[in-house]
Amino acid sequence: MASATTNKTFCRICEASCGLVATVENNRVTSLAPNKEHHGTLGFSCMKGLHQHSMYDSPDRLQTPLKRVGDSFEAISWQQALREIGDKVKALRDVSPQSIGMYVGTAAGFSILHPIFAEGFMQGLGSHNIYSSSTQDCANRFAAAKEMYGFPFFQPFVDLDHVECMLIVGTNPVVSKWTFLQVAHPVKRMKQVLARGGRIIVVDPRYTETAKVAGEHQYIKPNTDVFFFLSFLAEIFARNACDTATVQQHSTGLEELREVAAAWPAERTAPVTGISPENLRELVSTFLEANGAAIVTGTGLGMGQDGTLAQWLAECINAVSGNLDRRGGTLVGEGIFDFAGFAKKNGMFMRKARSRIGNFRELNGAFPGGILADEILTPGKDQIKAMFVTGGNPLLTMANSTRLREALQSLELLVVTDIYLNETASVADYVLPATSPLERPDLPFIFPLFLGMQSIPYIAATEALVEPTGEQRDEATIYTDLATACGIGLFGSTLTQRLLRFLKGANKVFHPRSRPGLPQKLLLDLILRSSGNGSWRSLLQFPEGKPREQVAPGSFLGKRPITDDGKVALAPAEFVAATGALESRFAEYAQAQESGVMRLISKRAHSTHNSWTQNIDALTNGDHNRTNYLYLHPADGQRLGLAEGDAADIRSATAAIRLPVKLLEELMPGTVAVPHGWGHQHASGLGVASQLAGANVNILASDGPGNIEPLSGMAHLSGIPVEVTAAAGPVNRASWSGC
Ligand SMILES: Nc1nc2c(c(=O)[nH]1)N[C@H]1C(S)=C(S)[C@@H](COP(=O)(O)OP(=O)(O)OC[C@H]3O[C@@H](n4cnc5c(=O)[nH]c(N)nc54)[C@H](O)[C@@H]3O)O[C@H]1N2
Ligand SMILES: Nc1nc2c(c(=O)[nH]1)N[C@H]1C(S)=C(S)[C@@H](COP(=O)(O)OP(=O)(O)OC[C@H]3O[C@@H](n4cnc5c(=O)[nH]c(N)nc54)[C@H](O)[C@@H]3O)O[C@H]1N2
Ligand code: SF4
Ligand SMILES: [Mo]
Numbered sequence: 001m002a003s004a005t006t007n008k009t010f011c012r013i014c015e016a017s018c019g020l021v022a023t024v025e026n027n028r029v030t031s032l033a034p035n036k037e038h039h040g041t042l043g044f045s046c047m048k049g050l051h052q053h054s055m056y057d058s059p060d061r062l063q064t065p066l067k068r069v070g071d072s073f074e075a076i077s078w079q080q081a082l083r084e085i086g087d088k089v090k091a092l093r094d095v096s097p098q099s100i101g102m103y104v105g106t107a108a109g110f111s112i113l114h115p116i117f118a119e120g121f122m123q124g125l126g127s128h129n130i131y132s133s134s135t136q137d138c139a140n141r142f143a144a145a146k147e148m149y150g151f152p153f154f155q156p157f158v159d160l161d162h163v164e165c166m167l168i169v170g171t172n173p174v175v176s177k178w179t180f181l182q183v184a185h186p187v188k189r190m191k192q193v194l195a196r197g198g199r200i201i202v203v204d205p206r207y208t209e210t211a212k213v214a215g216e217h218q219y220i221k222p223n224t225d226v227f228f229f230l231s232f233l234a235e236i237f238a239r240n241a242c243d244t245a246t247v248q249q250h251s252t253g254l255e256e257l258r259e260v261a262a263a264w265p266a267e268r269t270a271p272v273t274g275i276s277p278e279n280l281r282e283l284v285s286t287f288l289e290a291n292g293a294a295i296v297t298g299t300g301l302g303m304g305q306d307g308t309l310a311q312w313l314a315e316c317i318n319a320v321s322g323n324l325d326r327r328g329g330t331l332v333g334e335g336i337f338d339f340a341g342f343a344k345k346n347g348m349f350m351r352k353a354r355s356r357i358g359n360f361r362e363l364n365g366a367f368p369g370g371i372l373a374d375e376i377l378t379p380g381k382d383q384i385k386a387m388f389v390t391g392g393n394p395l396l397t398m399a400n401s402t403r404l405r406e407a408l409q410s411l412e413l414l415v416v417t418d419i420y421l422n423e424t425a426s427v428a429d430y431v432l433p434a435t436s437p438l439e440r441p442d443l444p445f446i447f448p449l450f451l452g453m454q455s456i457p458y459i460a461a462t463e464a465l466v467e468p469t470g471e472q473r474d475e476a477t478i479y480t481d482l483a484t485a486c487g488i489g490l491f492g493s494t495l496t497q498r499l500l501r502f503l504k505g506a507n508k509v510f511h512p513r514s515r516p517g518l519p520q521k522l523l524l525d526l527i528l529r530s531s532g533n534g535s536w537r538s539l540l541q542f543p544e545g546k547p548r549e550q551v552a553p554g555s556f557l558g559k560r561p562i563t564d565d566g567k568v569a570l571a572p573a574e575f576v577a578a579t580g581a582l583e584s585r586f587a588e589y590a591q592a593q594e595s596g597v598m599r600l601i602s603k604r605a606h607s608t609h610n611s612w613t614q615n616i617d618a619l620t621n622g623d624h625n626r627t628n629y630l631y632l633h634p635a636d637g638q639r640l641g642l643a644e645g646d647a648a649d650i651r652s653a654t655a656a657i658r659l660p661v662k663l664l665e666e667l668m669p670g671t672v673a674v675p676h677g678w679g680h681q682h683a684s685g686l687g688v689a690s691q692l693a694g695a696n697v698n699i700l701a702s703d704g705p706g707n708i709e710p711l712s713g714m715a716h717l718s719g720i721p722v723e724v725t726a727a728a729g730p731v732n733r734a735s736w737s738g739c
Helices: 046-056 078-095 113-124 139-149 186-195 209-214 223-239 242-249 252-261 265-274 275-288 307-320 339-345 368-375 401-410 448-450 474-487 495-508 520-530 571-593 635-639
Strands: 005-010 017-023 030-035 066-069 073-075 100-104 130-132 165-169 199-203 217-218 291-295 386-390 413-418 430-431 598-601 630-632 647-651 656-661 671-673 719-726
Touching: 017 046, 030 046, 066 078, 066 139, 066 199, 078 100, 078 386, 078 413, 078 430, 078 474, 100 113, 100 368, 113 386, 113 474, 113 520, 139 307, 139 571, 165 275, 186 199, 186 209, 199 209, 199 275, 209 217, 223 252, 223 265, 223 275, 223 307, 223 571, 242 252, 252 307, 252 571, 265 275, 265 571, 291 307, 368 401, 386 520, 474 495, 630 647, 635 656, 635 719
Parallel strands: 100 130, 100 386, 165 199, 165 291, 199 217, 386 413, 413 430, 598 671, 630 656
Antiparallel strands: 005 017, 017 030, 066 073, 066 430, 598 719, 630 671, 647 656, 647 719
8 A cells, every 4th residue: 555645735726825735645635734834825724725635536526528418428538529529619610610609717717727728729719709707706807907007917906014004895805815816814914914003994795704803894785885985086085185296197087087086975975885974084084094005805896786997996096095006005916927018019908809799898808708698599690509618617606597507508519627517517518527636737826926916925836646536637638639629729820739739649658657638747837937937847846835026016107007108097988988877876776775675795605615615515514504595684584574594585687596594693784695606406416516405696697788797797796686585485496496
């Protein structure tokens, strides 16, 4: 029997990228522990990360390619899968390359090669019909940054080591482990801010886990941040607290911004936001008096109806208060190479392509997920007839999943690449088994590596810890092989395709006992070397991460923005024009509040990760008790005649679900919450998850061109108007996916 070895690696589930120590026995990871010596992640890890090996070791793990035969799947060889998929794609592509689409999910983002090769495949096909999970979480930030800084990936982040006042709006870092910044151990980092006299104020419709650590909290009604920020700005301007000369040196549009904000004084917005003028003024004073302050935002903002405008205004507050690019304010990271310069030189990220349905602009190469069902179901030239889904589970995570299910089922070809036969794969024609993170070598994902979005900068590399146990392949190999089968060159280059095939062949010669595949380490080595960061082998000498310097304050303004004039655009014409529609939105919200409309928000939990951890028993027991819940304020419960454990129907414009009630004092009355990522009852390959209760909350969200935030393409997944009533019957299997 082989003896156990201890290997250092890092987690690839969320942005914290925690350093881990794995025990490996007989080609199995038998335990994972936090790496206490890790330079960047401070010995932190969470229960999801520490249990992940049971997800990869599960008897439900996909082992071979599968083909749908009638209502079930049969195992087939890679050769057969590739040949049959290739033949179908060739026939469709001959008629229209755009008839082939792709959805790139979150898991793809946590590997370096996966998204590059998947998108290279689409480029080779000549199709721009790419969708990604970014219009479910963060496209609003990309849209705002593109207009303001010229580059969607300039994402200023808080200077956590020096900030004195942090306003946390629409994000819950204690549970999510931060977003758009790598911060392992958020509680510790927040306590450090508090210990040096800093203040952290959470603005959220729920008194969150983060608010409890921060000690200060302001309730806000869902989807009204845009009005809160407008009043915040109006107040800054009214106090003449903006250093006009300095701001004008590095930005344009200050006067227009002032004009926009002037229409929204605190007295006006208070009834809609729920933030009294006194409280708002107090927040502004605290923010302005701090020697270094930042507004930190997240998906609570982005999933609302005006996520791009809200994000833009948050960035403007940071900028006009002199906190952008300032010590203790926000910094703009620098990755291992000049991504912005590269993009500018190559004319990337120009948002040129338009969608067939709704005429939406792409953003970072992707169209709004909310039009995907329409693109599939609407006949005509370029109608989508085949889809590749990679590292995502859109049937549980996108808006109006019921309609999307119909659409996916109507396709001529659906190919899903995943580690599980998940909800989406269960309706696929072919399912391709991917290697798990622990089975592949990697570099940290794109945000830290290419953009330097790290509170403690470092770079790191990890070897694969174990070999796949079945026929699983890494996604770089899968998309290279698919390109060969479809008769195209990855990235539209036959030369690249030939080179990749050669590398794959050579890999087989040098490593005859390994599975057929690309030499991933060689590709990662190339990324490192071409960016002047040494070799793969040299980086492996730093299992605790190789420290990098934090970007210096003052390094951004006047130097790095890639807008035409090199200045920060505080009032992009498109955004200013869009504020016109806020008048009717404001009236609509005021009216809805008067009529007592309840709004539904999300609620993440420590133990679940979107839809992918529900097949691990240990992560769905405990608090969850194997279901998600409708969380309701006790006062609302009393008004509606609903007590803890009662069954409630939650009805939106699209559908209804039935869930047990949990009363939650933390919620703002009038706001209800349901965790997303549940409702796996149709996932034929998930032995544990498919037996859980719980409902897919996203059947309550609307899709279609009229239900999309037009500036970024974001779906509207938070702040959904709902009606809650006591259910006529119990919560049972029939009510899991609608009632
Ligand atoms: N109502 C509501 N809806 C939401 C949200 C919300 O807060 N509320 N949050 C949204 C957010 S933030 C996001 S990012 C999206 C997520 O949307 P998706 O990306 O569509 O969904 P995930 O559940 O993250 O699915 C990830 C899939 O990747 C698979 N996977 C894991 N590791 C690997 C791997 O190494 N390779 C491959 N090929 N597959 C792998 C998992 O098995 C899982 O099926 O949905 C969102 N939808
Ligand atoms: N444990 C765990 N960690 C995760 C994930 C997970 O599923 N589980 N998912 C990962 C992914 S893919 C992402 S993108 C990140 C997301 O990370 P975050 O953006 O931090 O996401 P949430 O934790 O859902 O926090 C959103 C907060 O917004 C609040 N909110 C809702 N609506 C509004 C509103 O209109 N205005 C304001 N001001 N607040 C509002 C909610 O109450 C909630 O506290 O988390 C990542 N980390
Ligand atoms: S916080 Fe948890 S899931 Fe995220 S990287 Fe760390 S261990 Fe992994
Ligand atoms: Mo996300």
